[in-house]
Structures are given as C-alpha cells and as structure tokens.
Amino acid sequence: MKLRSFMIISALSFGGFALMSWQSQQLPHPIPQEATQGKQVWQDYNCISCHALFGNGGYNGDDLTHIINKRSSLELINFFVKPPVMRPNHKRLHPQLSQDEAEKLVQYFKFLDKIPTLGWPPKARKSGENI
Numbered sequence: 001m002k003l004r005s006f007m008i009i010s011a012l013s014f015g016g017f018a019l020m021s022w023q024s025q026q027l028p029h030p031i032p033q034e035a036t037q038g039k040q041v042w043q044d045y046n047c048i049s050c051h052a053l054f055g056n057g058g059y060n061g062d063d064l065t066h067i068i069n070k071r072s073s074l075e076l077i078n079f080f081v082k083p084p085v086m087r088p089n090h091k092r093l094h095p096q097l098s099q100d101e102a103e104k105l106v107q108y109f110k111f112l113d114k115i116p117t118l119g120w121p122p123k124a125r126k127s128g129e130n131i
C-alpha cells in the first residue's frame with residue numbers, strides 16, 4: 001500500500017471514529033432517572049433473592065423482566081403498597097413499599113421491558129407437559 005492511500009484511510013477512520021463518539025454524546029441518557037431510582041428500590045428490598053431478572057436471581061417468585069406486559073402499572077403499584085401474604089406457607093407478607101417507591105419501581109420495570117431479550121422469560125410449562 002502506498003503511503004498516500006495509507007494516510008487517507010487513516011484520516012477517514014479517525015474522522016469516522018471521532019464522528020461516532022461525538023454522536024453518542026448527543027444521545028439522551030438511556031436510563032431515565034426514575035428508573036435508576038427504581039433499581040435502587042429493587043436493591044434495597046433485595047427482590048433479587050426471590051425473583052430473577054433476565055434469568056438471574058432467585059426462583060421463589062417469577063422472573064420479572066417483562067412483568068409490565070403481564071400487569072398494569074396500577075395493578076403493580078397496588079400490589080406493592082398493599083402486599084398479599086406469600087407462598088409457600090402464607091405466613092409472611094410480600095415486602096411492603098411506599099407509594100413513591102412503588103412508582104419508581106414500576107418505572108424500572110418499564111425500562112427493563114424495553115431491553116430486547118429474545119422472548120425471555122420462557123412461558124412456564126404446565127406440570128406433566130413434555131420438555
């Protein structure tokens with residue numbers, strides 16, 4: 001390769017790279033602030049000990065990656081603010097959250113729902129159904 005073509009290719013690659021990094025700085029911050037606060041609520045109550053996100057976490061409760069598709073925001077908020085008693089022995093309440101915490105958590109679930117997961121979590125099989 002001649003030195004001149006090498007110089008041109010280098011200049012173009014550098015220009016392209018500079019343009020890409022400039023563009024990425026122009027994009028809005030991808031995680032809304034409320035969702036970040038909701039993630040903090042998720043951590044504070046250690047929800048991961050019983051629920052998975054993206055398949056990672058506890059298996060006591062359901063995988064909640066796309067829970068917002070299954071329940072409305074209002075249903076979820078009511079569930080968190082006035083929690084039911086829990087399986088398996090129904091002796092303990094599901095963690096109780098304030099209205100504010102519940103709303104932030106729902107924003108976190110809405111954000112999670114936008115992340116493409118190729119159909120994860122899979123639908124639960126009925127007992128007796130073949131794999």
Ligand code: HEC
Binds near residue numbers: 041047048070085
């Ligand atoms: C000690 C285990 C445990 C912890 C901790 C826990 N959960 Fe649960 N969760 C369950 C179980 C079990 C259920 C199934 C409902 C039932 O039988 O009471 C459930 C149900 C749910 C549901 C309803 C799911 C559906 O399909 O409708 C949501 C939403 C949920 N939990 C969110 C959370 C969040 C958010 C936290 C943290 C604030 C949390 N859970 C903490 C065990 C837990």
